[in-house]
Amino acid sequence: MAAVGDDLRYGELGPSCRHLCVDMQRLFAEDTEWRTPWMQRVLPRVQEVVSHKPERTVFTRFMPAQHAGEGDGTWRRYWQRWSSMTIAELGDEMVELIPELASFVPPADILDKRAYSPWYQTDLHDRLRHRAVDTLVVTGGETDVCVLATVLGAVDRGYRVVIATDALCSSSDEAHDASLELYARRYSLQVETVTVATIVRNWR
Template sequence: MPSLARFVPPAKLIDKRVYSPWTEGRLDAMLNGSKVDTLVITGGETDVCVLATVLGAIDRGFRVVVVTDAVCSSADPTHDALMELYRSRFSEQVEAASTAEVLDSWH
């Protein structure tokens, strides 16, 4: 997205071969000691990979922001259910925000 180009670098890319980016250890290794306290999460399969990422981030104590218009799923019903879950059941651990809201508040 052209509007995000100003953030690259310092953005980093980690490829993964499983649902959770935490399982293989590379994300933990990258974040360890980095002073990062917030993860802004986007991606495909809201109800699979995004969910695994969100839950792992919560477990590790990160502030989690799910970008509502930058996640998707191949199944609309479960995507919608997970978006509701993020907003209701996980409202203390997860913030839901649009791309515009994230960009407006980025420091």
């Protein structure tokens, strides 16, 4: 297994790199049942990556069901359980990005998704391929849910993935730590785990 360190093993980041910022939204940052307590703590690091290359950033947004019990298969049960997190209960405004990040759009883009993965039933892969993108920097939340789905989908599609370890958050410290270990140890040929400082320093 590869050693874990704060270095980009496969070289600097260039014009073929884009930043996927995962689900940094009001419904996770504010006082809801899905509040991620330390999202605000990592926000400055996320902002640092976004402000470095705002025109190369895509913000994903998790879009809840409109009403309880909607969805196919287990998603129907999911939205029955989380009826408090539906659009009908939250209001449309809660799916918006955290205000500190919303100000970067444009030039940053937004991609809406209705599942954990931004690759499922979206045009993300086509968007990136159209721009000759082959490398993705990933920030946001949650480390063990939507970030995990983002990373694995990118790996399946052959992207080089660079995870900003200090710009991720989760509502579970244990799952966050385990996920970082998983990214660094199990996917070391396709995934690099480094700090924001390393990413900014090497993305020219």
